[in-house]
Amino acid sequence: MTANPSPRYFIGLMTGTSLDGIDAVLVDFATPTPELIATHSADMPDELRADLMRLQSPSDNEIHLTHLAANAHSRVCADVVAHLLQQANITAAQIIAIGNHGQTIRHRPELGYTIQIGNNAALAEYTGITVVGDFRSRDIAAGGQGAPLVPAFHQAIFGTNHTNRVIVNIGGIANISWLGQDGYVSGFDSGPGNVLMDLWVQQHKGLHYDANGEWAASGRPDEGLLTQMLSDPYFSHPAPKSTGRDLFHRHWLESHLAQFNRAIKAEDVQATLAQLTASTIASAINSQGKVDEVFVCGGGAYNQYLMDCIAAQLACPVLSTANLGVDPSWVEAYAFAWLAMRCIDRQSGNLPAVTGAAGLRILGAIYPH
Numbered sequence: 144m145t146a147n148p149s150p151r152y153f154i155g156l157m158t159g160t161s162l163d164g165i166d167a168v169l170v171d172f173a174t175p176t177p178e179l180i181a182t183h184s185a186d187m188p189d190e191l192r193a194d195l196m197r198l199q200s201p202s203d204n205e206i207h208l209t210h211l212a213a214n215a216h217s218r219v220c221a222d223v224v225a226h227l228l229q230q231a232n233i234t235a236a237q238i239i240a241i242g243n244h245g246q247t248i249r250h251r252p253e254l255g256y257t258i259q260i261g262n263n264a265a266l267a268e269y270t271g272i273t274v275v276g277d278f279r280s281r282d283i284a285a286g287g288q289g290a291p292l293v294p295a296f297h298q299a300i301f302g303t304n305h306t307n308r309v310i311v312n313i314g315g316i317a318n319i320s321w322l323g324q325d326g327y328v329s330g331f332d333s334g335p336g337n338v339l340m341d342l343w344v345q346q347h348k349g350l351h352y353d354a355n356g357e358w359a360a361s362g363r364p365d366e367g368l369l370t371q372m373l374s375d376p377y378f379s380h381p382a383p384k385s386t387g388r389d390l391f392h393r394h395w396l397e398s399h400l401a402q403f404n405r406a407i408k409a410e411d412v413q414a415t416l417a418q419l420t421a422s423t424i425a426s427a428i429n430s431q432g433k434v435d436e437v438f439v440c441g442g443g444a445y446n447q448y449l450m451d452c453i454a455a456q457l458a459c460p461v462l463s464t465a466n467l468g469v470d471p472s473w474v475e476a477y478a479f480a481w482l483a484m485r486c487i488d489r490q491s492g493n494l495p496a497v498t499g500a501a502g503l504r505i506l507g508a509i510y511p512h
């Protein structure tokens with residue numbers, strides 16, 4: 144009889160482009176089939192969300208404001224970690240490391256930088272746990288996009304040699320991972336996920352998001368507006384490519400609406416934005432070859448209207464990653480627990496075929512406890 148291996152506990156923390164909250168997972172990587180032990184999510188406090196939103200574009204005194212927001216972000220993350228540990232009945236001393244994505248406030252790989260804020264030193268201090276952060280900079284230093292990073296994780300957890308499988312993450316931005324049955328992996332950001340829909344429903348209904356896509360479903364996509372939005376050069380640009388709120392922001396939407404010289408109902412704009420997300424995801428997938436099955440994670444998996452729009456443009460089943468055993472809400476945080484594990488083990492985290500980096504690199508900066 145073989146003894147069970149000792150647990151290898153890691154925590155993953157994700158605060159994504161939607162600014163909706165902090166997702167946390169605790170994973171045991173002791174065996175080749177990792178075990179998701181506990182999950183917890185906390186809403187982003189309103190004041191911090193507003194501060195982080197302001198930092199998405201240039202403003203006065205932004206160095207000072209960035210550091211204050213980073214400190215506040217770390218406090219919230221520390222509370223989330225404490226909650227997660229309590230729930231799992233596991234102590235800080237048992238955790239090998241926290242993988243902390245941080246909050247992206249700027250992503251400019253073409254200029255050689257990306258910024259994910261959060262005070263990792265403070266998080267190590269508050270939690271008493273080693274923190275790994277700043278996962279993207281090394282890939283960018285090696286000539287890559289620094290994003291998306293999840294395809295390597297998707298391959299490790301969801302890869303199969305039976306079918307050509309695609310994993311789609313629909314957060315604020317959407318990204319695809321093509322997992323070929325021959326082991327080939329590709330991936331890139333297809334464009335907006337929920338970010339533009341969230342902006343529009345916030346402006347018109349005062350809501351953070353369009354629950355289940357019901358408002359979008361009450362409208363009709365406008366083909367003219369959709370065609371005009373699809374003319375943005377990002378969509379035809381070849382991979383490697385990644386994007387963020389740096390491109391898909393309020394002014395992007397406003398300038399398309401202003402150019403579109405015709406009155407259009409607010410719900411029709413929402414339906415058109417859902418179609419924009421769906422058709423750019425579907426063409427990103429179709430550009431990679433014959434796909435057998437698509438699994439969706441991220442908050443967009445809960446938008447049935449969006450899921451239906453994607454399925455209508457693909458000739459294969461479109462399901463949520465819950466069908467692969469991981470609830471769509473936790474896949475990204477899980478990825479950052481995995482990336483922390485790879486860093487601590489001195490294993491590469493990037494895929495040069497995805498990001499365009501010159502080679503495999505160990506990703507992350509370690510703040511030891």
Ligand SMILES: Nc1ncnc2c1ncn2[C@@H]1O[C@H](COP(=O)(O)OP(=O)(O)OP(=O)(O)O)[C@@H](O)[C@H]1O
Pocket residue numbers: 157158159160161162163312313314315316317336337341351352353354355356440441442443445446447475
């Ligand atoms: N029930 C729901 N109906 C419709 N949309 C939903 C629902 N639940 C979540 N969403 C959408 O998902 C978004 C959050 O998704 P998620 O947490 O995956 O994003 P993120 O991690 O911030 O983004 P990214 O992957 O870009 O970093 C919300 O802002 C909302 O638009």
Ligand SMILES: CC(=O)N[C@H]1[C@@H]2OC[C@@H](O2)[C@@H](O)[C@@H]1O[C@H](C)C(=O)O
Pocket residue numbers: 159160247250257289290291292293294312314315316317318332385386387475
């Ligand atoms: C710069 C940045 O934060 N990019 C995020 C964002 O959210 C989705 C998409 O854009 C993806 O490129 C990336 O996140 C995931 C976790 C990634 O790196 O794979």
